[in-house]
Amino acid sequence: DRGRWYGAFLGDHLVGDLGLFTFDGCARYQMVETHPDYRRQGIARHLMYFAAHDFMAGGDADELLIVGEEASRAAQI
Numbered sequence: 001d002r003g004r005w006y007g008a009f010l011g012d013h014l015v016g017d018l019g020l021f022t023f024d025g026c027a028r029y030q031m032v033e034t035h036p037d038y039r040r041q042g043i044a045r046h047l048m049y050f051a052a053h054d055f056m057a058g059g060d061a062d063e064l065l066i067v068g069e070e071a072s073r074a075a076q077i
Contacts, residue, residue, distance in 0.1 A: 027061035029065075032048065
């Protein structure tokens, strides 16, 4: 009951997915993935935005946290 998984689909094909999990009012992204054939098209960014909006609208968290290494792709998003 502490999280949700979200997916981005093109037809029946899953092209991106992530989890959002909460602890003490803070939500943290988990396992943000994009299928290699669909990378660098903004899918992860859009999915993160949608998931955050949906998660926060449900009152599941008060703030979001993204953890990534400074030079990683996650930090660029």
